[in-house]
Each structure stands twice: as C-alpha cells, then as structure tokens.
Amino acid sequence: MSRPDAVVVGAGIAGLTVARLLSRHGRSVVVLEARDRIGGRVHTDRSDGTVTDLGASWIHGIDDAPLFDAVRGFGMRSVEFTVGSYQPDSRPIAYYDPDGRRLDAAAVAAFAADIRGCDAHLSRYIADIGSGTSYAAAMEEPLGAVGWSAGRIERVREFLHHRTEEQYGVDAHDLDAHGLDDDETLGDEVVFPEGYGVLADSLAVGLDIRLGHIVTRVQRDADGVVVHTDRDVVDAAVAVVTVPVGVLRSGTIVIEPPLPEPVAGALGRLEMNAFEKIFLRFPEKFWDDDVYAIRRQGPAGAWWHSWYDLTALHGTPTVLTFAAADCARAIRGWDDAQIVESVLDALRDIYGDAVSTPTQVKVTRWQDDPFARGSYAYMTVGSTTADHDVLATPVGGVLHLAGEATWTDDPATVTAALMSGHRAACTILGRDIPIEDLWTPAS
Secondary structure (H helix, E strand, O other), X not given: OOOOOEEEEOOEHHHHHHHHHHHHOOOOEEEEEOOOOOEOOOOEEOOOOOOEEOOOOOEOOOOOOXXXXXXXXXXXXXXXXXXXXXXXXXXXXXXXXXXXXXXOHHHHHHHHHHHHHHXXXXXXXXXXXXXXXXXXXXXXXXXXXXXXOHHHHHHXXXXXXXXXXXXXXXXXXXXXXHHHOOOOOOOOOEEOOOOOHHHXXXXXXXXXXXXXXXXXXXXXXXXXXXXXXXXXXXXXXXXXXXXXXXXXHHOOOEEEOOOOOOHHHHHHOEEEOOEEEEEEEOOOOOOOOOOOEEEEOOHHHOOOOEEEEOHHHHOOOEEEEEEEOHHHHHOOOOOHHHHHXXXXXXXXXHHHHHOOOOOEEEEOOHHHOOOOOOOOEEEEOOOOOHHHHHHOOOEOOOEEEOOHHHOOOOOOOHHHHHHHHHHHHHHHHOOOOOHHHHOOOOO
C-alpha cells in the first residue's frame, strides 16, 4: 500500500470527523482504533435489545449548534430533555428537602432564584480573578455576602458542589474556578432514542478504520510520522492523535520526541475525571409523574442526589443517576449489585417501600477503561481555559492533537470533539472548509 497522507489515532468523534473531512477533500487516511468498536466515549450499548448510551448522552443546547446540525444532517431522531446541564428549574424537577419532604412550587422557585442570584455574583467574581483559585473557594465569596440563614446558604453551596460533580465529574476543590466558564446552555437539550452511536456510524462510512490496533509509539521528524501499533507500523505524512487526556498522560503511547512546551504544560494541567453512569429499568414507575428529574437535598444526597427520568426515550420506566468524584472513586471496586443497592437505599429514603426491584441494570466503568481512563477532562487548579486550545498546537508541522480536551469554548462534550476534528482537518488542508461537508452528499 502507498503511504497515506494522514494517520488518525482513535476512532472517536474527533478522529472520525477529521478523517471524514480529509478523505472528502482528497487525502488518503488510515484510522487506527484500539477497541473492537468505533465511537470512543460515544458508546451505545444494544447488547440486550435495549438502547443505552453508556458514554455521552446529551447535546447541551441546540441553538446555533454545529453538532445539532450534524445529527439532523445524518437524519438522527432526537427527544427534548433539558436538564442535562444541571439547571435548577428549566423543566419540572421534584426536589426533596433534607428531611425527605417534597418542596412545593413556591419553594422550588425561591431556591432557583437563590441559585441564579448567587451565580450572577459568582460569574462576576471569577471574571475578575486569574487561575489558581478552586471553584469551591470561589463560591464562598458570594455565599459570604448574601446575608442569608445558614440553612439557606448550605442548600445553595450544596447545589454548586453537586453541579460541579455532574458537569465535570470532579470535586469543586479540585476544579479551577474558570473550569465552569463554559457552563451555558443555549436552547433545548436533546437525547437520542436510537443512540448517540448513530453519529459515529454515520461519520465512519467509507473510511479505512482498523480496529484492534493498539498504538504504542508515535515518532515524528521533518518528513512525517511513523505510528507503531501492537500489530503493524504505519508511515504517513501527518498524524492526528485523538486519544483522551488520560491516555496521553499515562505513557502507554510514547511520543518521540516528547511533546514540547507549551503543549506539554497544557497537558499536565488537565486531568481525567471520575464519573460513572448507573441506569435502572423498573417494571413500573414509582416516582413522580411529569418531572424530568428528582433531586435530594441535605446529607442524604451526598452521593446519590439526582435521578433523571428517561422513560420518554423508549417507554420503559428508567432512571439514570451519576457517581462522580469521591463517590465514583469509592465505588470503583464494588460490583454492580453493591452499587445498585446503594442507589436503591437512597431512593427508598424518599419513596419507601414503593421502590421496586430493577428489571435491568447497567453500570459504566470508564475509570477502568485503559483506552479512556476516565470520562472526560477537567481543568485542575492553576490551569487556564486557554490550555485547551494550546493542547491543539501543531507540533513540527506533522503532529496534531484533537479531542474534547482540545477545544476551549465547550470542552468535555461531543461538540468539542467534533469541532476539534474540524479544526485539525482545516489546519492540515491549509484552508477553511465548511463543517457541513461532514454530512452533505459528496459531489
């Protein structure tokens, strides 16, 4: 075979995007994927006749969103589900206070108003400080100024901590205050009844993807790159490495020469999170009708504080909850039965004996996945939002990094993966190309 123009490491959304765009613009491309499937951290499980997105689930805001344009272009069906960015009240949410009593509508509205008021103050404060302050420390500035009762302040503090965990899978003490600068949702959020994996399948059509090829070394010089796998060696003019930050930092892929500054420094300031999903399907609903989510306040919600009603996706009574940060690390060695029993105990604290035995359970293990080493990246204390884009700085004109961690505006999302792949393709081609080229028919 003749030397390909480009070799792409990783068949996630970023890798598939750059490969598809390059191939559509006349470049020969080989995609190397360690797993026996494509999609990376977009992973739809259909193994038992159900559709479960074990990785990414949402598009967080469909207004002015190239990703939503892409899924529509590929004909993917979506369902509105607007609570994925941990909004306090965007859709009906059943809140339960520390004593297990449901808040009435007026109490929910007052609580949401507290959140929004604190957020406005917090945003102004963070805008005026540099990196090096944790999100936990930053939130104490507005909380110390409001003059509310201790209980009222604690409910807001608790919400901000839980939001940090659900948004980035990290404790607020470990996240730089600027790590939630992108926490904005424009328009409705959507999920996918047929699975997010349809996007990966659509992007992959016609590409030369080699599954089960574990990359161990990427060597570069002025003439190009040589990529070594456990099965063969691929020589190409350029390489695009799209593996997660956790893999890049693990040393399982040796890059020679090592990444230079400022790329290496940016990589060192980003870290993979601890974040898992637990899906529970039940024979019938025992929770509140006509709500998008259930949230528990107080110490009882330290671990399991939010459940999302996914029944509308397929008509089967289903709730989703997340294990994040300390919780995710603590349960890492538990088996599925232990995890489920812990979640059910928390639900019983609200619903009592009405909680039934699940008919199906799915628990993710992204922390243990050697090709992910976590769900997505976050900014450690001292990092800056610019570190994301710095990570994408081309190296020696032949090596490019892409993926969700390399996009500043909306990191940790499929949007970031898609847009980083588009950027890498434009850089390699030396010109801007329409992102619509991903889904419009080839001429």
